[in-house]
Amino acid sequence: MSSGNLLLSHGRLSARYRYSAQRVFSLKRTDKATFSNQLLVSRPLSSHIATTYLAKERAVAIEAVECASKVCQSVFKRLVAEETLTKNDKSPVTVADFGAQAVVNSILEKHFPQDPIVGEEDSKDLHGDQGRALREKVVELVNTATETPMSSDEVLRAIDRGQYAGGSKGRHWTLDPIDGTKGFLRGEQFAVCLALIIDGKVRLGVLGCPNLPCQMDKLDGERGVLMVAVEGQGAFQRRLNAKSSEEEETPIHVADIADTKEAIFCESVESGHTSHGDNANIAKLLNITKPPIRIDSQCKYAAVARGDADIMLRLPTSSTYVEKIWDHGAGNIIMHEAGGRVGDINGNPLDFSAGRTLSANGGGVIAASAKIFDVVISAVQTTLAQKSQ
Known part of the structure; x- marks a missing residue:
């Protein structure tokens, strides 16, 4: 097994493809095919x-x-x-x-x-x-x-x-x-x-x-x-x-959890892209005990959007680095449409109107299920405040 597979295997081995009844009905599907844990369902995308x-x-x-x-x-x-x-x-x-x-x-x-x-x-x-x-x-x-x-x-x-x-x-x-x-x-x-x-x-x-x-x-x-x-x-x-x-x-839909102690982090493999130490402190504040899934790229958004993980953390590692819009554009809308929220370290939505970067935001990127997003942001802010003292 490659190192990438090993990193993935630390996460949720039974992927949570749990789609709520509310989400299913909101799609106005014309059939009643049962959702399964397979990648595909029994019919093509609805014609509407x-x-x-x-x-x-x-x-x-x-x-x-x-x-x-x-x-x-x-x-x-x-x-x-x-x-x-x-x-x-x-x-x-x-x-x-x-x-x-x-x-x-x-x-x-x-x-x-x-x-x-x-x-x-x-x-x-x-x-x-x-x-x-x-x-x-x-x-x-x-x-x-x-x-x-x-x-x-x-x-x-x-x-x-x-x-x-x-x-x-x-x-x-x-x-x-x-x-x-x-x-x-x-x-x-x-x-x-x-x-x-x-x-x-x-x-x-x-x-x-x-x-x-x-x-x-x-x-x-x-x-x-x-x-x-x-x-x-x-x-x-x-x-x-x-x-x-x-x-x-x-x-696809984010996992339906209301308590962060059930959650799994998804973070970058590269420590230069996020602070693993800060992430560990945030995990403690959120009573998270499960090891994180570490994968590169916007595949992290994909993992959270389909319920393999619950929280994506990309915390600032430099006061001068500014996130680029191409690093988050596709993942941002996929998360939102899957029932999640995405924001900077202050919880503000990502602002794609400022040019080639997210310079209008406060740094970092956090994505999570809408139910736990605010709690995660609170833990992020507590951790960063303690770090600055």
Whole structure:
């Protein structure tokens, strides 16, 4: 079992796919199929959802994320050290990051040419003689996933469509082509994350999680999950890169707990992304005794949204670090539509209207079931206050 599997196995081995009757009825399902612990249910997504608000955007976003996920998986199978760069902030970037961003951006441009994009990467490291080797690998990779071949210039331009500044007016997409690059390099958890922001609010989110188990109590079973949510329509999951274009989806919901002593944390593997020590203190205040699930990327949102864990903590490790909108856009709406809440360390909702970052927020990100969110925020504030004394 890999280290990633071991980390996952510390958590809830019997995944809690408990959907409340209220949630089921709110979906207005036309059948009475019994929900099971399987990833799929017995019928496709209800037709009323497929024909409503942002239906085209939903379908295109799923197509883009699935295509980018295939690109990432292809790269991992033949990944070599020379295909990895290190940015100034010490974070690694692979040919898959560039390739996935080019693929997603080109698909979005095809269907929504007027929509700008806030993406994590830019093409500066791919230019000139110094970037030639990596550039050629990226172009080759992109052309395995596109309908028509793209030239080098077209690939670079597609990547750089992600340089939009963001803001509070109009609509734009935000993309993290590989969230959790270190997890990707380890062969563990990473996610392709795409969200649509309209007038400063996330309205649509898609997460592609190629290595996430379809069932957390079957770690050696099938892997690869796609989660999607549209504002007001609930959150759903299905197999990633399913063969059928009519792949069935199942609603997901956060676990129905009212007492934090029953809860399980979900936190980053990398201590640089969150303070594990602070998390342990918060766990004590909340009477949590179960070990945390530690996984990379927005897969943490996925785990909490479908009830594998109950609380996601990403506490500030630096007074100068500001969270980026692409790190939270898709996960934020999936959590909300699954019955959870997401906020900063003060409990304020994440503000996606301030540009490329969450600079309007107070730092950190906490996600939990709505029933326990306020209690968790209180414990967070107590811990941080004690730390500052």
